[in-house]
Amino acid sequence: MKTLGILGGMSAASTQIYYRELCRLTAEHLGGLHSPELLIRSVDFADIETLQMEGNWGRAGERLNAEAKALERGGAELLILATNTMHKVAAQMMDGVGIPLLHIADATASRIAAAGLRSPGLMATAFTMEQSFYTDRLAAAGLDVILPDDADRAETHRIIYDELCRHIVGEASRQAYVGIAERLVARGADCLILGCTEVGMLLDQGNVSVPVFDTTLVHCEAAMALAW
DSSP: OOOEEEEEOTTHHHHHHHHHHHHHHHHHHHOTTOOOOEEEEEOOHHHHHHHHHHTOHHHHHHHHHHHHHHHHHTTOSEEEEOOSGGGGGHHHHTTTOOSOBOOHHHHHHHHHHHTTOOOEEEEOOHHHHHSHHHHHHHHHTTOOOBOOOHHHHHHHHHHHHHTGGGTOOOHHHHHHHHHHHHHHHHTTOSEEEEOSTTGGGTOOTTTOSSOEEEHHHHHHHHHHHHHO
16 A cells, blocks of 8 residues: 555644545455555644735745655655645645645546536635636536635635634534535536535535535545555
8 A cells, every 4th residue: 555645734624534534445445454554744724824815825835845845755655735725836835746646626527527527516715716726627627617606605715714624513604505505506516516625524415416526535535546
């Protein structure tokens, strides 16, 4: 089994899900006492969030580049960036890094295309929904992405940063997210991308009427398929 390097902490809430899911997948696949070979570098999200809000993506990219190189030096053979939003700096992060990165948007687009779906709704941070670094990769895979309207994008973003990243899971926010998802379906979405690694804390196949692609779970499954 290859050693996976996880660059996480953005937020810590979703990185915990990554660890749990990778352990579950390994146990299911190999049985017995097996667990995955992992290296985890968890950064302080408060520092990264400050750089996001300042628009200082270059400095954020430098930070993640140093962390990626540290994971490679530690023996990682495949790198996972455990956040959708920070894939904005994926190219800078991988500068001078010799191990491959499994891009979360590519893994998700591949899964959607394999399911024969074409028009995903996307719920994520404002950065991921409104900037092209993520949606362009989905479009390149032949997908026609549907975004929430302005008010729904703002509420989706607010709940992520004010609640989910702080491990707060509230029923009112769950119902708000269900409503946003339903409005995307009404506008033609044939599936839903949970495009922030925390969104699965509120939405899943049990409360969404179209196929759900939780990027955290898709990313973990794709990583393990490459690790075995």
